[in-house]
Amino acid sequence: MAKTIIEKVWNDHIVYEEENKPDLLYIDLHLIHEVTSPQAFEGLRLKGRKVRRPDLSFATMDHNVPTKNREVIKDPVSKQQMNTLADNCKEFGIPLAHMHHPDQGIVHVIGPELGLTQPGKTIVCGDSHTSTHGAFGALAFGIGTSEVEHVLSTQTLWQSKPKTMEIKVEGDLGFGVTAKDVILAIISKFGVDAGTGYVVEYTGDAIRKMSMEERMTVCNMSIEAGARAGLISPDETTAEFLKNRAYVPADQYEELKEKWLSYATEEGAVYDKTLTIHADEIEPFVTWGTNPSMGSGISAHVPTAEDYTQNSKKEELKQALAYMDLSEGMPITDIEIQHVFIGSCTNSRIGDLRAAAKVIEGKKVHENVTAIVVPGSFTVKMKAEEEGLDQVFKDAGFEWRESGCSMCLAMNDDIVPAGERCASTSNRNFEGRQGAGARTHLVSPAMAAAAAVTGKFTDVRKMNVYA
Amino acid sequence: MEPVKKLTSSIAPLDRINVDTDQIIPKQFLKRIERTGFGQFLFYGWRFNEDGTPNEDFILNHPAYKNSEILAAGENFGCGSSREHAPWSLQDYGFKVIIAPSFADIFYNNCVKNGILAIRLEEADRVIQAGKEGKSAAVDLESQTVSCGGHTWHFDIDPYWKQMLLNGWDEISITFQYEDAIRKYEESHV
Numbered sequence: 001m002a003k004t005i006i007e008k009v010w011n012d013h014i015v016y017e018e019e020n021k022p023d024l025l026y027i028d029l030h031l032i033h034e035v036t037s038p039q040a041f042e043g044l045r046l047k048g049r050k051v052r053r054p055d056l057s058f059a060t061m062d063h064n065v066p067t068k069n070r071e072v073i074k075d076p077v078s079k080q081q082m083n084t085l086a087d088n089c090k091e092f093g094i095p096l097a098h099m100h101h102p103d104q105g106i107v108h109v110i111g112p113e114l115g116l117t118q119p120g121k122t123i124v125c126g127d128s129h130t131s132t133h134g135a136f137g138a139l140a141f142g143i144g145t146s147e148v149e150h151v152l153s154t155q156t157l158w159q160s161k162p163k164t165m166e167i168k169v170e171g172d173l174g175f176g177v178t179a180k181d182v183i184l185a186i187i188s189k190f191g192v193d194a195g196t197g198y199v200v201e202y203t204g205d206a207i208r209k210m211s212m213e214e215r216m217t218v219c220n221m222s223i224e225a226g227a228r229a230g231l232i233s234p235d236e237t238t239a240e241f242l243k244n245r246a247y248v249p250a251d252q253y254e255e256l257k258e259k260w261l262s263y264a265t266e267e268g269a270v271y272d273k274t275l276t277i278h279a280d281e282i283e284p285f286v287t288w289g290t291n292p293s294m295g296s297g298i299s300a301h302v303p304t305a306e307d308y309t310q311n312s313k314k315e316e317l318k319q320a321l322a323y324m325d326l327s328e329g330m331p332i333t334d335i336e337i338q339h340v341f342i343g344s345c346t347n348s349r350i351g352d353l354r355a356a357a358k359v360i361e362g363k364k365v366h367e368n369v370t371a372i373v374v375p376g377s378f379t380v381k382m383k384a385e386e387e388g389l390d391q392v393f394k395d396a397g398f399e400w401r402e403s404g405c406s407m408c409l410a411m412n413d414d415i416v417p418a419g420e421r422c423a424s425t426s427n428r429n430f431e432g433r434q435g436a437g438a439r440t441h442l443v444s445p446a447m448a449a450a451a452a453v454t455g456k457f458t459d460v461r462k463m464n465v466y467a
Numbered sequence: 468m469e470p471v472k473k474l475t476s477s478i479a480p481l482d483r484i485n486v487d488t489d490q491i492i493p494k495q496f497l498k499r500i501e502r503t504g505f506g507q508f509l510f511y512g513w514r515f516n517e518d519g520t521p522n523e524d525f526i527l528n529h530p531a532y533k534n535s536e537i538l539a540a541g542e543n544f545g546c547g548s549s550r551e552h553a554p555w556s557l558q559d560y561g562f563k564v565i566i567a568p569s570f571a572d573i574f575y576n577n578c579v580k581n582g583i584l585a586i587r588l589e590e591a592d593r594v595i596q597a598g599k600e601g602k603s604a605a606v607d608l609e610s611q612t613v614s615c616g617g618h619t620w621h622f623d624i625d626p627y628w629k630q631m632l633l634n635g636w637d638e639i640s641i642t643f644q645y646e647d648a649i650r651k652y653e654e655s656h657v
Contacts, residue, residue, distance in 0.1 A: 038500035196572055
């Protein structure tokens with residue numbers, strides 16, 4: 001019977017199976033960062049356990065790192081957390097891209113960049129956006145700290161077989177519509193828990209035509225639709241991206257490529273559920289609420305209570321709009337912003353920076369707006385500087401920063417003040433996410449750039465940048 | 468971890484859907500390198516006013532729920548970030564059981580690993596209501612039941628996780644018993 005990529009990767013990694021028990025799955029790559037790992041390493045020490053496969057583990061510092069001046073870590077607790085990671089990696093022999101290392105960056109940006117991420121692999125990390133790596137046809141999902149400890153000691157995890165879901169994006173994306181708009185539209189249409197209990201495979205023409213960076217943006221936010229993992233079958237685009245990457249041996253490339261492509265879902269394979277969205281119903285998106293499903297197209301309005309039938313949804317809308325200080329029915333284009341953040345594991349790659357730079361080139365950041373660009377990795381930063389993008393941003397009035405997670409979750413000093421509004425290319429608009437009382441609107445890099453220039457949400461398609 | 472078997476307690480009713488882990492424990496408290504002491508930060512943004520005083524309107528600050536070991540909430544509880552600090556903070560605060568119509572996958576797993584019983588119950592709204600009325604609930608993992616206000620509801624749980632919780636097993640020690648299978652897998656795949 002024809003199989004999906006999900007079943008193929010799963011079956012390939014079963015170490016042990018027994019009825020009425022989860023499967024014991026082998027983990028090919030364990031990515032580690034400073035926030036969710038210290039208690040796991042401590043657990044190993046307390047029980048005198050070792051790391052089974054340090055060679056299949058890779059660590060970096062991203063959540064806490066300062067993006068202004070690497071030498072100044074104001075919060076001693078942040079500093080301790082990063083030092084603890086360095087000590088743990090040294091003690092257990094795990095490779096680490098520390099804050100000053102040329103491979104440093106957001107864990108989900110550097111995995112693909114280095115070629116550690118490959119089709120058919122099982123990849124885990126103590127971070128819910130691990131689904132990003134699914135763009136390559138890897139089965140990649142976020143885990144908690146207890147599971148981090150389990151993987152460190154055994155290189156395996158007990159996992160119940162997930163249900164499979166296909167999300168098909170049919171047709172071609174319209175002019176000025178990006179991967180970020182696609183995933184925000186999917187989450188808005190199907191809801192924040194549509195994918196709970198499933199692994200999602202994204203299919204359809206619109207997905208096939210996307211670059212690897214765009215596919216990463218889509219898979220990255222699978223968790224915002226409730227799915228621990230979201231992936232895309234590998235193809236020529238995938239293999240081409242991985243050519244000449246540091247962890248892809250050049251002399252084995254052809255052999256690897258053949259193996260990678262063999263994981264693709266077979267014609268006629270059946271999913272437990274299929275959801276479809278048409279590309280032509282998607283326009284540039286802006287979230288107005290406090291979870292990623294609360295979003296609308298740029299030409300739409302903030303909904304009203306009458307748009308919902310369930311009382312719990314009406315109540316949720318009321319709470320969200322109170323927090324966001326917006327009124328029912330107001331046009332999205334009337335929302336004024338004070339901050340712009342271009343960055344995060346969703347949108348901080350070179351293509352994202354190019355898209356934003358194209359919009360702001362020759363323009364100025366609005367006088368009411370503070371705008372920052374935080375490249376996803378040191379490598380992205382270097383590449384952008386080579387292309388002169390840093391200058392485009394700086395000339396427009398953006399701050400050009402060092403790489404890290406930064407204002408996506410504001411664990412370092414990059415915080416949106418209470419009551420202020422941010423157009424952000426990140427993935428979560430939860431209450432307080434970018435700072436206590438801060439109001440987050442999720443958008444694509446192009447839409448964030450447009451908002452930076454005009455001081456409010458503006459349809460980037462009307463800004464004459466794509467002529 | 469401590470085994471979970473049965474308990475009777477008042478029910479703290481958190482009548483909201485899609486409660487995310489950023490609300491359960493905000494990021495500024497994730498910098499600690501210990502597993503303990505997170506209860507003081509639970510629902511920080513909702514529990515406390517900007518000046519650090521308790522927000523009297525928030526349900527957990529109501530004296531009736533001071534000693535509740537059961538939290539009842541709306542659908543998709545624990546969505547968002549994978550931070551295990553969320554179950555650590557709930558547990559450290561004193562919750563042993565969480566009842567909701569549905570949970571986010573990673574959060575649910577994290578609960579099991581820490582000996583918190585997360586119960587998926589279609590009738591969770593009725594448990595929330597009972598909590599608002601000051602009633603208690605009795606939870607029994609062995610028989611997989613929640614009893615409250617004269618009703619008894621059955622809940623489903625994966626048999627493997629049930630055994631883990633009932634016995635308070637350390638999963639890593641269990642996995643070490645499969646060392647041969649892991650080694651064989653490595654020999655044939657690497």
